[in-house]
Amino acid sequence: MNSIPLDAEAKALEAPGEHAAELRLWLRMLTCANLIEGTIRARLRDTFGVTLPRFDLMAQLDRAPDGMTLSDVSRRMMVSNGNVTGLVERLVESGHLERRIHDQDRRAQVIRLTDLGRAEFRAMAAAHESWIA
Amino acid sequence: MNSIPLDAEAKALEAPGEHAAELRLWLRMLTCANLIEGTIRARLRDTFGVTLPRFDLMAQLDRAPDGMTLSDVSRRMMVSNGNVTGLVERLVESGHLERRIHDQDRRAQVIRLTDLGRAEFRAMAAAHESWIA
């Protein structure tokens, strides 16, 4: 489950504010978003034994058959570089990803889904779509 | 910044779905919520050197002058017990909270803001309100 910072925002509601309605809406939205996100996390975990960050990373790679560099992934997922490093490490370890040095740039590496990774992702994505609906 | 699981959801948009509009709205909402949350995190960190979870915990306690038990906090914040244990530990360490054994129940402990904790929280809350607006 995600951090739910709503009570902090809720505090503002107590102020004799003029923006009470907006804040209330905002609060609701945040609560709703976090609850749904938590549900998705739980389903991915219980059904496929995968975390949401891993799933997201695989989703990126599923759309890039030729692979992506870590920086690309980092930008797309809007997370730090170091974060991607660890995520990729674990997914390579589990056999879902493969990495190789970039042809033209020896600093970078290209990662892509393995056959296993692709197969598992597709299965998860199918279930995921029906959940969303 | 929070995890941003949007790309995963975005994938669903590519499907020749019937729910495209709903999903798109949902996606927007999530993006928006996460961006704002990230902004608040950054401001609290840069301005007061405090994290959002700590701020949330202090917000709970500010509303409970007589203190709360860890379980109360856990339920209110909707996070695990173990999470609260660590959070409280660090806040006691930094002098913002004090803990004492519950009078009637030796299993439980009551935590409350110290004078320092209350003063700092009030300052942060004031800034927080103006940010929200």
Next chain:
DNA sequence: AGCGGATATTTGAAGCTTAAAATAATTCGC
């Protein structure tokens, strides 16, 4: 009194996340 189930909290293992510092390789300008 004493047993058994519930409740409060802690601990430990694992993973996610970030920011900042360190490495390594590329590119640009001269």
Next chain:
DNA sequence: GCGAATTATTTTAAGCTTCAAATATCCGCT
């Protein structure tokens, strides 16, 4: 072609978060 700035990645330290197992205490029932 050399040096500086940029870019790609990793490492490190710290904190957050969860789940599950372990402790300690309480409460109700006999």
